Amino acid sequence: MSVFSLSIMPYITASIVIFVAQLMSDRVKEFAASENGKIKLEQIKRLLTVFLVFTQSMTLSSILLSQNVNGEPLATVDGFTFYVSTFLSLLTGTFIVVWLANIMTFVGFGAGTSLIIMFGILSSMPSNFFTIASMVDAGSATVVSVAALIAIILFSFVMVIYFENAGRRIATLKNDKYGGSRPSYVTFKANPIGMMPPIFAAIVISMFVTTASAFSSLMPDLIVQVKNRLVGGTPEFIVLFSILTFCFGFALKGTMLNPKKAANGLMMSGQVIRSLRVGAETERYLGRLFQALTFIACCYLVILCTIPEMINAYLGIPFYLGGTSILIMVSTASEMRKNIFGMMEGNAYKKVGQAFLK
Template sequence: MASRADNIASSLSLANFSKATELKNRIWFTVGALIVFRFLSFVPLPGVNPLILESLYSKTQGGILDLFNTFSGGSLSRMSLIALGVMPYITASIVVQLAASLHPALMALKKEGEAGRKKLNQYTRYGTVGLCALQGWFLAVSLEAYGASSGLQAVVDPGIMFRVGAVVSLVGGTMFLLWLGEQITSRGIGNGVSLIIMAGIVAQMPKFASNLGQAYSAGDTGSILIVSLIALIIGMILLICFMERAQRRLLIQYPKRATQRGMMQADRSHLPLKLNTAGVIPPIFASSLLLLPLTITQFAGNSLNPESTMGKI
């Protein structure tokens, strides 16, 4: 279902863009909301030492935390208020959608139309709060355990107050992102949650370009490899956009109608069906499952060898 902003943009030419006041207001609102998201990614979690956290994150790169950090725009490595990002909401959405296909009561809600959809969205938000609280608690406990095993205090004042404060801050940050995404969807352009994820990924591009330039300056990477990598990224973006916008049009033919003046010609129309109805949720969920064993192995290795962790620091 196309949004109001999409309908306005589809019937608008570049020559008349200056007259489209509503579309410009929606664009500026979206840009402002994404700027607020980027500012929040630099607000640190109360009671943590960011220098120690940087050394902790450098030892767990390549796992599921690296994926979460990419989607949150580097917030997890800085342990900001929105360190969890919107991943708990995505996980809760997957669980509710699967439950709606298996549980009879939820399946009945799904068939009730708009009222059932609102009820399922409410259950998704409840699940998001529960997942945020659980993940925030384990994250706070892990930070305290890391400081105790490595000899470096990652938490300034460990204890129950720090854990409760971390859980409240992380839950509030994630729920604020969901509210911000809903505002973008209703008052901006596009899907708010998807735009927040995209902004987090795009925010990592300057760092990627800087590392690529440093590797080229040091002679570790050749110019042919860099050009091939850039061409591959552009090709992937074009392919993803093509598949995202692809539609399969089902022909709908209406029968002839009899009127006082005679038979009327049959009308023809089409029903556009999106080719990729699932969106980006299945790849994200599959990537999380594939990287989960690697993350568990990394944390198990660090907890079993605290001396080696101190040597690396």
Template sequence: MALSGVENLARLPELKKRLLWTLGLLAFYRVGIHVPTPGVDTAALQDFFAQVSNTLFGIFNMFSGGGLENFSIFALGIMPYISASIIIQLLTVVSPELKRLAKEEGAAGRKKITQYTRYGTVLITVVQGLFIAIGLENMQSPTGAPVVLAAGWGFRLTTIITLTAGTVLVMWLGEQMTERGIGNGISLIIFGGIVAGLPAGVGNTFQLLGAGELTVFILLLLLAFMVAVMVGIVYMERSQRRIPIQYAKRMVGRRMYGGQTTHLPLRVNTAGVIPPIFASSILMFPATLAQFSQVDWLQDAAALFSPTGILYNVFFVALIIFFCFFYTAIIFDPKDIAENIKKQGGFIPGIRPGAKTHEYIDRVLARITLWGALYISAVCVLPVLFVSKLGGPFYFGGTSLLIVVGVSMDFMSQIESYLISRQYEGLMGKQGRIKGRR
């Protein structure tokens, strides 16, 4: 009698160990969120955040899992690491040395690039920590209470050291989660922060309902819209274009190999949840600095970049489309795929092996990546605009839903891979097996 999918987890010590590592590191991260940075009145800071929860501060606080609101040692979260990754990946395209490390040096080159990314993370965190410390010194809660208890260079240096150490620790946790656990550690940290804030978001929604600021009809409409968006995300994340590949028959010794037909799966959303995370981090960095400053032109610029404003969403969509193509080009090389198909004696029916196959795969990939970019843009932008028009809570935005659903599906598919590779049923059994994820 076959065991159910969940019971099969106990039969795989390696998978069980990886799951425990993932949960343990996530729990450690959540504990660190509640460790405050010295010298800050957290009560006054939380009062300030209560007034700006529907702004870019609310988004940044959501990605940091509430760390910014508490101004904990993990206040900056994983965003400096993401920003450093963006810069290094952009430099990889234009720098011959970095390109050589990424393409030719193999594991040693990737290790060197990872080291550069870590140095960049520390540098970005130091700069952000200094500006945040200066901004906090000039901030007051709505009741007039100062946020910083004792302003000066002592507080600034303490803040820089604390935030830098916290960010480096979060970066290490993400890398350990990827290496020893299940899934992508960076995505799981952001996922954990969003999910941890879900009960508070639900509670705030019912408070609005009880106060009469949100009607039952609007609430039901919001729930229906969220379910529709989630169904659309699942459908698109599982969608793929399958390119048929035919392998010619060949004689090796006394055996005949080849002759079978297979396919090359190209996902519609090859880049996953990375583009909206990258785009959000870029748009949040200058606007966050502007929120901490009292300079008039910075305040005017921050006002233009409201999440419900036209300018913000135009830049947001443009950055999402750019990073969809950019990240897809980094993780998927049609030239290498075409060369591997040719070496194995395969070909696409009607397409010559080699350069023509490369051009064909590149052309198909560009088309489906465009549709994937438009889908991600719609998911990230339309729900925010729709919810804001209805007057609902901003927490239920498309970016958060995309990250939660996307990371959950990736996490489940990796567990499926472990179970199937050991000839056990999937986590959800035969009927619930995740298909279309490669």
């Protein structure tokens, strides 16, 4: 087995726990704003990572020790030694990946954790293409179904690029230096809640499925049947995933989008929404706007994350590239592109400055 089996996912899960704590508690958010608070939260995050690796390694060790091949045990070492060696190996692999992610963040390519996830998704693409090609050669998949799958994936990429760069413009009047006002506008992102709602929804479903699988002998038959139905592409999975995405989306809206704060920000910058009075009327309008944007964003996230899985399930082609993966890849690649071009422009200006000084 690979020592990188868990990859960076335990660290990502710990980061999500800290992120939720910041959303739920103003005290934690204020603590994270200070330099000392960032260091403390990073230490807590790594301790949570160790705990998550420990629990996952214990579960994995128990499963491996219970399996055999032709009557021979799968694990060459048993007992306490196997548990310890598995835990240390997986912990080492996870923190090597975390170190690589921090290096990429420090260099300036973008968020290192997101880049690691993107590279992990891309690393599985060649094997998927070879599998699909062998299925077409064997006759278990048709060229039409493969073309339909590729078309849906390309459409998903275009939808993410368009929607993540879209915005809702609001016409305003802005004070000028001559004491009058001039037409202006303020733009709000079409997806103000980001990509966290479907990720939270997927984590909740996967935690339920994992727990139900680990303790299937102790679970009622109804729970086991529900667990077996929560597979990508099934109606039960799509309904539960959609409900959880909407719930997490509106929960994040309540913590990330504050109409009163946005209205005060417009007033402080000298901007007034046309045909609206400053104060309560502007606040009510922004509240309705944020509700509408959140609803549209949740619909977009549900469509993006469920359509590819439905297509995969009904076409019978094992192409493991869901909507969440597409969203992460496009967002991360766009951010990396901006950072690389920014670094190139900075180096160009630096060379011009050095030539001028010479």
